[in-house]
Amino acid sequence: xxxxxxxxxxxxxxxxxxxxxxxxxxxxxxxxxxxxxxxxxxxxxxxxxxxxxxxxxxxxxxxxxxxxxx
Amino acid sequence: xxxxxxxxxxxxxxxxxxxxxxxxxxxxxxxxxxxxxxxxxxxxxxxxxxxxxxxxxxxxxxxxxxxxxxxxxxxxxxxxxxxxxxxxxxxxxxxxxxxxxxxxxxxxxxxxxxxxxxxxxxxxxxxxxxxxxxxxxxxxxxxxxxxxxxxxxxxxxxxxxxxxxxxxxxxxxxxxxxxxxxxxxxxxxxxxxxxxxxxxxxxxxxxxxxxxxxxxxxxxxxxxxxxxxxxxxxxxxxxxxxxxxxxxxxxxxxxxxxxxxxxxxxxxxxxxxxxxxxxxxxxxxxxxxxxxxxxxxxxxxxxxxxxxxxxxxxxxxxxxxxxxxxxxxxxxxxxxxxxxxxxxxxxxxxxxxxxxxxxxxxxxxxxxxxxxxxxxxxxxxxxxxxxxxxxxxxxxxxxxxxxxxxxxxxxxxxxxxxxxxxxxxxxxxxxxxxxxxxxxxxxxxxxxxxxxxxxxxxxxxxxxxxxxxxxxxxxxxxxxxxxxxxxxxxxxxxxxxxxxxxxxxxxxx
Numbered sequence: 197x198x199x200x201x202x203x204x205x206x207x208x209x210x211x212x213x214x215x216x217x218x219x220x221x222x223x224x225x226x227x228x229x230x231x232x233x234x235x236x237x238x239x240x241x242x243x244x245x246x247x248x249x250x251x252x253x254x255x256x257x258x259x260x261x262x263x264x265x266x
Numbered sequence: 267x268x269x270x271x272x273x274x275x276x277x278x279x280x281x282x283x284x285x286x287x288x289x290x291x292x293x294x295x296x297x298x299x300x301x302x303x304x305x306x307x308x309x310x311x312x313x314x315x316x317x318x319x320x321x322x323x324x325x326x327x328x329x330x331x332x333x334x335x336x337x338x339x340x341x342x343x344x345x346x347x348x349x350x351x352x353x354x355x356x357x358x359x360x361x362x363x364x365x366x367x368x369x370x371x372x373x374x375x376x377x378x379x380x381x382x383x384x385x386x387x388x389x390x391x392x393x394x395x396x397x398x399x400x401x402x403x404x405x406x407x408x409x410x411x412x413x414x415x416x417x418x419x420x421x422x423x424x425x426x427x428x429x430x431x432x433x434x435x436x437x438x439x440x441x442x443x444x445x446x447x448x449x450x451x452x453x454x455x456x457x458x459x460x461x462x463x464x465x466x467x468x469x470x471x472x473x474x475x476x477x478x479x480x481x482x483x484x485x486x487x488x489x490x491x492x493x494x495x496x497x498x499x500x501x502x503x504x505x506x507x508x509x510x511x512x513x514x515x516x517x518x519x520x521x522x523x524x525x526x527x528x529x530x531x532x533x534x535x536x537x538x539x540x541x542x543x544x545x546x547x548x549x550x551x552x553x554x555x556x557x558x559x560x561x562x563x564x565x566x567x568x569x570x571x572x573x574x575x576x577x578x579x580x581x582x583x584x585x586x587x588x589x590x591x592x593x594x595x596x597x598x599x600x601x602x603x604x605x606x607x608x609x610x611x612x613x614x615x616x617x618x619x620x621x622x623x624x625x626x627x628x629x630x631x632x633x634x635x636x637x638x639x640x641x642x643x644x645x646x647x648x649x650x651x652x653x654x655x656x657x658x659x660x661x662x663x664x665x666x667x668x669x670x671x672x673x674x675x676x677x678x679x680x681x682x683x684x685x686x687x688x689x690x691x692x693x694x695x696x697x698x699x700x701x702x703x704x705x706x707x708x709x710x711x712x713x714x715x716x717x718x719x720x721x722x723x724x725x726x727x728x729x730x731x732x733x734x735x736x737x738x739x740x741x742x743x744x745x746x747x748x749x750x751x752x753x754x755x756x757x758x759x760x761x762x763x764x765x766x767x768x769x770x771x772x773x774x775x
Contacts, residue, residue, distance in 0.1 A: 203588065203589050204589045204590075204592070204594075204625065205627055205629065230589075230590060230592075231590055231592050231622045231623065231625065231626070232538060232622060232691050232693050232694055233538050233540070233586070233590030233591070233592065233622050234538050234539055234540055234590070235540070235589060235590045236540050236587065257629075258629065
């Protein structure tokens, strides 16, 4: 199980996967918006998206868990 | 027995190191014997070994637990000290410390690199009066390291623990390679932490290789095996001269093959979209020549050694793929040390700029981002090696300054045609200047107004306007950037300046 965490503070701009979807290593899970930049947050290893813990528009802090990959 | 036979017997005994059971224990952990490590490290073995007989009257302490001597790497002689963890866990006795001090003094006299192969439990408490507090006690090792710093390259290969005071050996090296699972650095062990402050924590979590290479920044390169650590350092040293007086060697240039896309295709037009800066680096440098430093630490800024037409160059590049390429306290800290490293050994600097600025918010202010950012500016400003900054896409705010912007005397500041230089990006600027006005407008009129203002702003910071004002020295066609850099660096090689005269600056640390 791998927790996907926000690498920096920002708001959730786009969620690019859905629950139950299988993802590859480095595949984008969500894209944050921070400092006027798109910040892609990718999976560190391949697996299945077990849970997405945020919704588009949410504010997240650095280190907050965004999704769980199994 | 003849004299010669006695000598032979003693040599054989000492060469074996500690007891068989400790050799087996090391083997189980994937650790090589100290003499095997040195055999792999050097071109043709140790050329000179001194104080081999240190403490030879005590059978339990062959060479007093450390091997010191000189061998060649890439044809260049280097000094080495290497702990033998089969001898009292590589702990430091009186003679161990004296041997390390002497090989450092040799490195200073010969002005050749100094390598530390560390695998040691720390001080040998039974020897403490002789090895700890005095003039030639362990403190002298660190004093010598500080003195050697910037005179000769100093590198640390961390194969095992580096505990308590011993942890300052890696701290004072230019670079620290750590073997995952075996290498560790800590002032107090987990056992001590539990006893003294009541914290329950594992060694890996508190001072493991992965933690140090990704969180604390005390480690620079994480490798899986000792062989990989040795291969890395052989490559790393090939970019460096033997000392600060010399220039790095030139090797045969290698053509680029690995990426088919053109630079224009690699870089998204939308300033806010991410792309992988490593792809651009590959398009500029000689094939397979990148030697990344601190890959896992603050990855929003890439630092690494490379070759441009066969010549060493240090690259500092924003990575839009990670944290938007924004500068954080850790990225500034990482850049400051890397710039100092290259400047000390006459390695020119290339800044690849695509930076939205320094991070803002409570978290980074509390972490002292201003202080850390200032450290990066100071190191960059003071570097007297040839330095070129290339505005790849955007250079906003103090990000422009930190990345060797025009005011910091780069030999030139080049821009690609899509570059933007400004105090802040169009979205942020329009928001900052017209926030009240936008709020007053009826909602349906806002988007058109914002777009108009943003377009005006973009015209105002147009790259040709900046070229016309001579803020930048040239606008370069992306596909010709490599040639432009090769040509300019080869001309700037003649640069020979002193930053300023004084004892030393007083910078934030």
